[in-house]
Amino acid sequence: QLQLQESGSGLVKPSQTLSLTCAVSGGSISSGGYSWSWIRQPPGKGLEWIGYIYHSGSTYYNPSLMSRVTMSVDSSKNQFSLNLSSVTAADTAVYYCARDGKGYSSSSGRGGYYYMDVWGKGTTVTVSS
């Protein structure tokens, strides 16, 4: 059974860089052609998708964060990472990693349906001096 586990800095000072890693177990990050996403949730608020990365290293970032986000993948360690630079209090959130599943709909006759089907438990990051 595929499992994801986030780890990293829980407390980050303003203007510094937030660094998180998502370890994948129960399956290979390189198989299946999946992308792997980061999502965050500020306290008491909704979900914001940060972006995704493929095992090839190809990425797509949310334009609202693009100037500060870098994602990377380490297939040898079966993990992927998120760096968010120049953080402020607004970056305080629970950060989740997830696998992006893909599906086909027989009713529509189309594929290319993407969804986040396996999630890590999340890790809390607080930005404070």
Add this chain to the structure above:
Amino acid sequence: DIQMTQSPSSLSASVGDRVTITCRASQSISTYLNWYQQKPGRAPKLLIYAASILQSGVPSRFSGSGSGTDFTLTISSLQPEDFATYFCQQSYSTLWTFGQGTKVEIK
């Protein structure tokens, strides 16, 4: 960006009630719509993808419908474990976006 708007933002219901949550997209997204359930302190859980396909292991009391801009998540008979917050999410555009959430509370 495609904006996703859920209604209501919260609702109170009793065990056994039929519950309907609506999600509206700011432009047509065909059926590229997913639903998630989130309980306090937990990660979201995928319930439905492609607007109406039940994720494996999800109880059949959950169902989804809609296409274009208007979508619905229905719980046919609310169970105690269903009290949670529900989010819709579109994957039509390369920038994936979520609705703001609907909190289902006990009446």
